[in-house]
Amino acid sequence: MTGIYLISAFVIAGLIFANRNSLINNILIVIFGILQTAFTIYSCYHYKSTVLEYFTFDSLGLLLLMTLSVITIPALLHSYLYIKRHDETPSSRAIYFAALIFLIASITAAYLANHIAVIWIFTEMTTLSASMLIYHHRNKLALEGTWKYVFICAISITFVFIGILFLSLSLQHAGSNDLSFCKPDAL
Amino acid sequence: MTNVLLIIFIISLLYVSIANRIITYVRVLALQGVILFGVTFLQLKDIQTWNLVLILLETVVFKAVAVPMFLGYLIKRNKITRETEPYLPHFISLIIITMIVVITILLANSIQDTHLDKIFFIVSLSTLFTGLYFIASRKKIITHVMGYLMIENGVFVLSLAVGNEMPNLVNLGIMLDVFASVLILGIFLNKIGDVFKAVDVDQLSNLKDY
């Protein structure tokens, strides 16, 4: 299910990006909303199980995921209304929703990941998609905001990477080589 | 030999601290790419061949050639003036960077870890702080980007220190390099140069709390 969720979320994002029809767009958004909800419910039933080797439904992840899903629905709705009221062009609308869905899916994956490197990769992806969202208006202020966001995030991600390196060093010191949070058998 | 290369790497930091022209920064970044290529070649003996080839390609093609060329293109395209315009005089920059190196030496010594090659640690940490200092002390946005690239080089050096045991971390580092550089430079190329005519960071201060 996790794999299906991720793949379909990214596929939906891709479809929205490619599509220019407003009806199909809305349908896809609704599908994603349902998918997100369904996945949340699914994960609640698989508490403490590990899937695809790198994802674990642990309690912290679940809590955050539920919060995310609760926010997702009004966020999608609000985005829909906002885009509609501002008479956006189809292409900008497509980019907006694609980025939004991409962002939500990346956040979901980052919450559930149990390996620090995987989290790090998904965090980078959130940076990418969020910067697209910030640049939505394409004016001078938006550009400034995007630049600042991207630059600071890039530096912060670099620091996270340094942290991972240090962690791996100290793990070597302790005689281990594994960067995941919890062993599957510990659950 | 690795140590020699790394010492040259630190010299490049000192050189960059007193450089007057932006093009010198670009050249130093290219030089650092080449040095990293050499270090990778000498250091990563134990990993798989294709992985090593990937890393080597990344250092030599991406760090030593592509990014510097791209930067040079940016400077030309956006008509960035050639002076570096630091907030602080070069003299102080030099003192500060020397201090950074000295402090990292002392810091490195205080760490009791036999797994860590100290010279890698010193070089990467001083590069990291130098990059941060660059970002903090230079006026132009493009020099910020260069400071960031320098930080990445430093991180890459650190990842090489553990590269033999965990090659996937080096790969991650490369991913970070490509991702962030492309993102940042892409934004720069497409937008900032067009929208803001004179690219000083002072212009990017409209978003704040009033």
Next chain:
Amino acid sequence: MFLYESNVLVGFLLKAFAALFFSGIVTIPFLSARIKPIASVSIVFIIALLTSVLAIIGLKEGGIEYPVSGGSFFGEIPLRIDGLSAWFILIINFTSITGALYGAGYLKSTRENLSLITFHWILYIIFHASMLIVTMVQNGMAFIVAWEIMSLSSFMLVLFDYTNPKVLKAGINYLVQMHISVVLLTMAFIWVYFKTGSFDFKKIELFFGTNVNTWLFLIFFAGFGLKAGFLGFHTWLPLAHPAAPSHISGVMSGVIVKLGIYGIFRIITFLKADYLVIGESIITLSLLTGLYGIMNAAIHRDFKKMLAYCTIENIGIIGIGTGLGLIGIAKGQSMLIFLGFGGALLHVLNHSLFKSLLFFSAGSVYRQTHTRDMDKLGGLIKSMPETAGLFLIGSIAIGGIPPLNGFISEFLIYCGILKGISAAGIAQITLMIITFAAMSIIGGISILTFTKTFGTVFLGSPRQKLTSEPAEVSFLMLFPQYLIVLLMIVIAFFPGYFVNILGMILTVKIFPNTGISAPDLSGYLAVLRNISLASFIFVLLISLVFIIRWVVMRGSASKLSATWGCGYTAPDSRMQYTGKSFSKSFGKTFNFVLIEKKRYEEIEREDTFPETRKYQSFYLDLFEHKIINPVILIVTRFINAFQFVQNGKIQAYVIYGIVFILTIFIGTILNFWH
């Protein structure tokens, strides 16, 4: 320590000292104006002679102990003269004698103001005696009293020119800072008293043996450091030194400041632990002190202020030596201990010599020209050749340049650093190499400073017309300076003797406490012999080149002409490079330490024809203006909030009393205090 409990000679000398001191103070006011200086100088001289004999006995026998009854208040005051005291006593005596001689000449023109002169000479004697007592007594309470007398008498000596408001301000600043020092020292002694039940210095050792060393040492260091002028504690020096008459500045800079060093040394001999951390912190602080002092010295144009900052620099060098010695104790390296402490103590002597020499010759310049601004002077070497020569010798010596004495002590410290490099952990190695570089840069800046001062004051042509034509000063003022130069040359060319004495002092004083056996000095004595040999060779070389020059140039023509002005036909003496311009680029390079302020009027749009304008540029002390003054400002503002309490109404004051009494009363009734 060899005890000399009730030696007849020692007792006699001490009693003679006391008798002479009191009789001198009493008789001086009744002497005629002509005899006053002679009498005072001879009293200072005889006191110096008596105490020097004591010091030499102390050195020879390894220490004198002579308990004096201090009545019920002090209890028994032990007078101890060990090697360390003896070294400082000898330094104090030499500088005080030369200072008194120079002062007798310096004050000749102010003879009409009789009461002022009387006061001055009485204070000078008190000052000299109190300094000697400070180095002798080893009872905390008596020490503080002597210290206080010394501070007060030097304060009043600074105020010689009391009508000048600037002098008054500097004097008050000095007084306040010295009392902060006294408070800190009192705190430290009381702490020891509470822990051990005695004011005797020996009990400090007991304290250090049973408690954590760092904190008490820190208080002592702050107290003595204020006197010595370490960085952060230095702000009184550049104010007080220019304000005082030159012979007083010479003695103050040469000796009083060194008593701070004496105190720190004294406490170090009692230390029992934490040598490494204390040593490293002292080195770091001293490094900054040295750099800061000399950087400021390089830019100031008031030559006495310049000398004051230069004193701060030399304190830094002494501190570096002290820190090295402490690291040596921590690492158990006897050679490093010797080189560090020995270098520091020798530099104490050297600095007292060349700094008083410089202050004296600078004083001569001031006496003849009545200005301390070097940019108003120039070409004085023609009218005051001897003073110029003396100043030149002092400048070379203070830069630590061979073949003069400054090199010897700096060389010992350099050797100490080199010793320390090869045997410690990486943090110490790095600290050493930084110290090494900093010492060299200090040397470089001091060359810049003194070429600037000598060049602008004595060389070139006069920059301004002076009110009176300067002439060479009297022999009475020159004689003590020649005396100092003589001793300097002796130290420079025969350092082995002094190093031997230092070795003796350290062997008795430092090594027994630490359990480290004394080093074999023969290696370094050979090195020092080599240095003096090299100096001789150098002197010979110079004379040889001179002879060759004389022989070659005998036949050829030589003529006088105007300075080559690069084609400019109307040269003016005001076009010469000034002190300000000489150090301008230096000041600009280090503008993050040296704050330059400019005062001028901008040319307005209406000013069609520019009139004569004034442009002024001066430097501020970073610590005073960026750290101390803002803090004082904040404190003042906070305290000003309570101004309403002091409102000048008598009723309010009565009410305060009533409120206070009521509080006590009610509090007692309600049992607040139990």
Next chain:
Amino acid sequence: MLSIILILFSSIFFAGFILRTKSIASGRKGPGIMQPVKDVIRLFKKGTIYSETTSIIFRIGPVIYFSSVLMACMVIPFGPYKGIVSFDGDFVFFAYILALGKFFSIISAMDTGSSFEGMGASREALFSMFAEPAFFILIGSFALLTGNTSFFDIFSTLHLGSSITYTLGGLAAFVLVMIAMIENSRMPVDDPKTHLELTMIHEVMVLDNSGFDLGLILTAGYLKFAMYGAIIADFFIGGLSVSFALPLFLFIQLLFAVTVGLIESFMARFRMNHNPQFILALSSVSFLIFLGVLLVLEKFL
């Protein structure tokens, strides 16, 4: 004793080689190798003109400057032979005796009361002050490496064996070449051959000197070059026997002279206010040599 003879010998040709390199690089034939020496001899024979402003300082300045350089040369060893003066910590003496010469050359420039010479004097003091720590850190690092503290002991026990020590030797040679250039106020810092307004350090300090005194100052300059050349050579010939060391010494001196000539031909002078940071960069490079020494000594764990 051998070392001072060698230094004197190479100083005769040094300036000639520099000039020849420069003229070849600019496509000219150039004067003979001995021309600078002939110039000096001609100056020795000439009469002198003194400024009316000057005092005794101006007359003794050049003599002391020259003697100090000669004295400093005496400290330098040659391979297996000690210098005339050699003791523990003699390099401190070396640096400070040079400082004495500088002191007198500066004040004798101040003695003329000329604005130009004051400017030169001020800059000479400033720049040589910045160059001091580079030299001290450099020699201090090698003292740490070899555990000895005199020039002779340092050089005779210095073994360049691994790649890192060669790097250190190369860096040290670079720093010393640059220090020599600064001490002589040559190319990257100052251009001795330009017009007066542009030549602002050493040459402008000696504007008023003439005849024998000027000859002494020029000779001292050549000696200084040969002296630094000898130090650089000593880094590489320390352990060798005389038959190898002697040609290598002369070769390194020649190489140094040619390098100086090439630098002067192909580099532009820095802006005056960029000089401090350049000179301080030398200290930072010396610091890296220190770091390298720490690596060689395996002080890092």
